Amino acid sequence: xxxxxxxxxxxxxxxxxxxxxxxxxxxxxxxxxxxxxxxxxxxxxxxxxxxxxxxxxxxxxxxxxxxxxxxxxxxxxxxxxxxxxxxxxxxxxxxxxxxxxxxxxxxxxxxxxxxxxxxxxxxxxxxxxxxxxxxxxxxxxxxxxxxxxxxxxxxxxxxxxxxxxxxxxxxxxxxxxxxxxxxxxxxxxxxxxxxxxxxxxxxxxxxxxxxxxxxxxxxxxxxxxxxxxxxxxxxxxxxxxxxxxxxxxxxxxxxxxxxxxxxxxxxxxxxxxxxxxxxxxxxxxxxxxxxxxxxxxxxxxxxxxxxxxxxxxxxxxxxxxxxxxxxxxxxxxxxxxxxxxxxxxxxxxxxxxxxxxxxxxxxxxxxxxxxxxxxxxxxxxxxxxxxxxxxxxxxxxxxxxxxxxxxxxxxxxxxxxxxxxxxxxxxxxxxxxxxxxxxxxxxxxxxxxxxxxxxxxxxxxxxxxxxxxxxxxxxxxxxxxxxxxxxx
Amino acid sequence: xxxxxxxxxxxxxxxxxxxxxxxxxxxxxxxxxxxxxxxxxxxxxxxxxxxxxxxxxxxxxxxxxxxxxxxxxx
Numbered sequence: 179x180x181x182x183x184x185x186x187x188x189x190x191x192x193x194x195x196x197x198x199x200x201x202x203x204x205x206x207x208x209x210x211x212x213x214x215x216x217x218x219x220x221x222x223x224x225x226x227x228x229x230x231x232x233x234x235x236x237x238x239x240x241x242x243x244x245x246x247x248x249x250x251x252x253x254x255x256x257x258x259x260x261x262x263x264x265x266x267x268x269x270x271x272x273x274x275x276x277x278x279x280x281x282x283x284x285x286x287x288x289x290x291x292x293x294x295x296x297x298x299x300x301x302x303x304x305x306x307x308x309x310x311x312x313x314x315x316x317x318x319x320x321x322x323x324x325x326x327x328x329x330x331x332x333x334x335x336x337x338x339x340x341x342x343x344x345x346x347x348x349x350x351x352x353x354x355x356x357x358x359x360x361x362x363x364x365x366x367x368x369x370x371x372x373x374x375x376x377x378x379x380x381x382x383x384x385x386x387x388x389x390x391x392x393x394x395x396x397x398x399x400x401x402x403x404x405x406x407x408x409x410x411x412x413x414x415x416x417x418x419x420x421x422x423x424x425x426x427x428x429x430x431x432x433x434x435x436x437x438x439x440x441x442x443x444x445x446x447x448x449x450x451x452x453x454x455x456x457x458x459x460x461x462x463x464x465x466x467x468x469x470x471x472x473x474x475x476x477x478x479x480x481x482x483x484x485x486x487x488x489x490x491x492x493x494x495x496x497x498x499x500x501x502x503x504x505x506x507x508x509x510x511x512x513x514x515x516x517x518x519x520x521x522x523x524x525x526x527x528x529x530x531x532x533x534x535x536x537x538x539x540x541x542x543x544x545x546x547x548x549x550x551x552x553x554x555x556x557x558x559x560x561x562x563x564x565x566x567x568x569x570x571x572x573x574x575x576x577x578x579x580x581x582x583x584x585x586x587x588x589x590x591x592x593x594x595x596x597x598x599x600x601x602x603x604x605x606x607x608x609x610x611x612x613x614x615x616x617x618x619x620x621x622x623x624x625x626x627x628x629x630x631x632x633x634x635x636x637x638x639x640x641x642x643x644x645x646x647x648x649x650x651x652x653x654x655x656x657x658x659x660x661x662x663x664x665x666x
Numbered sequence: 667x668x669x670x671x672x673x674x675x676x677x678x679x680x681x682x683x684x685x686x687x688x689x690x691x692x693x694x695x696x697x698x699x700x701x702x703x704x705x706x707x708x709x710x711x712x713x714x715x716x717x718x719x720x721x722x723x724x725x726x727x728x729x730x731x732x733x734x735x736x737x738x739x740x
Contacts, residue, residue: 253696253706253708253709256708256709256712259712259713259716260684260687260688260712260716263716263719264680264683264684264687264719267680267719267723270676270723271673271676271677274732390704391704391705392701392704395701395704395705395706395709396701398698398706399698399699399701399706403697403698403699404698405698406697406698406706406707406708406709407696407697407698407708408689408692408696408708409689409696410696417689417690417692417693418689420688420689420692421688421689421692424687424688425688428684446732447733450727450730450733451727453723454720454723454724454727457716457717457719457720457723458720460716461713461716461717464713467709
């Protein structure tokens with residue numbers, strides 16, 4: 179049997195197991211409960227929580243993009259390790275507080291969290307829409323990753339539309355039926371799989387090509403030491419660009435609705451323990467970076483359409499790997515993409531329902547809300563699929579800009595929790611200005627001042643405007659403030 | 667220790683390793699050689715500080731006054 183056929187069978191086998199795990203997880207729970215669908219009753223344990231948060235960061239980007247960065251850029255790829263380890267740390271302090279506020283006021287989303295503090299449907303709608311566009315963009319990236327893997331591992335036999343349809347279709351089915359709990363248990367299975375596979379495959383590749391990491395890096399350090407450094411002559415990234423990219427990722431990470439809303443899904447103690455165990459997840463990414471470095475000097479970048487294809491390219495073309503290894507890498511990459519896609523699809527549907535729909539039709543029963551959330555999973559899945567397969571020309575800019583705008587939630591969220599004097603108008607104007615500045619520098623301007631990341635420039639504008647407008651407008655109602663700032 | 671004091675300590679301690687991994691302090695570790703444990707020095711430097719962070723978090727958790735009162739929930 180040829181390699182691609184073994185790989186195809188293994189990937190299908192993986193997809194069947196993923197579907198079964200997802201479907202089983204939701205069984206025996208109250209399927210008519212909104213609370214269960216949205217936050218798994220608030221009772222996820224440490225083991226599941228850790229994989230849920232970790233699975234979300236271990237995405238198609240880590241499996242395909244991280245080796246691609248290491249291969250094409252070198253040392254700047256270390257930013258992935260740094261931000262993964264540090265971005266979770268604020269959660270130790272804000273997570274339990276957000277969780278308590280959420281339980282008291284029955285919240286499931288970022289949009290409802292902001293609305294609860296600032297009494298503004300307009301703000302909830304803005305947050306809901308940014309979350310929707312950003313999520314669709316994120317999903318489209320994951321889906322392209324899944325489709326690429328299917329395509330490369332079967333040597334072009336599974337077309338992009340089919341690979342994306344099958345793998346993402348499974349995600350949509352288990353999320354729509356089992357809600358957060360299904361996503362969480364799938365992430366445990368998918369997380370274990372991708373950790374084992376990335377270590378096994380990563381080290382195999384390094385040893386086959388170079389005989390070990392020391393030999394490999396000694397060669398690179400002798401020939402092109404600047405490739406292993408940042409901000410030197412000949413390095414691929416400047417020190418300011420590197421630093422501000424890390425900062426924007428660290429600040430923005432927890433603002434992603436699928437991570438933010440996990441504060442509602444468990445207890446304060448579990449949140450803290452998840453944070454403790456989280457830096458270990460960053461270390462799991464090491465072998466994927468090693469793969470990228472290993473390809474240097476072996477693969478010429480002209481052979482690839484994009485650096486992201488380096489891992490599958492090494493396996494199928496450069497190295498003579500057995501078919502079952504094709505299959506393993508395929509399954510691992512699918513797992514990485516799917517464990518991110520499930521959480522995002524779920525939270526995007528919640529944000530749109532809570533932020534946009536419930537603020538237009540104000541009197542929805544819980545049963546109707548739950549039904550809309552389930553349907554939302556299919557609709558959002560459909561939009562993301564359409565974008566992935568057919569492209570969206572004009573839409574792409576909108577989505578990319580929204581993706582970069584998630585970090586602009588941060589000033590509003592932190593002020594909601596800690597700053598009594600902040601006003602609704604302050605937060606809205608900060609968010610709008612920050613988002614526009616970010617759009618401008620990300621999509622219109624060709625360079626940014628001092629190579630600072632567009633998101634950081636947006637944040638600076640956001641914070642300044644928020645503070646100024648807040649002091650110019652009337653102080654907010656003390657009771658509303660106290661509900662959040664003094665939450666115990 | 668009061669919860670306020672603990673949070674200040676938490677923020678201070680977790681800022682130190684982060685600062686070591688961004689510029690200007692990252693410059694200390696920003697070099698290709700020596701190769702330590704099979705990794706270039708810049709790579710090793712990042713991993714070293716992540717491990718230190720992990721250890722520091724466990725230490726911090728043991729100091730957290732909130733954990734002593736709360737119910738066991740796992």
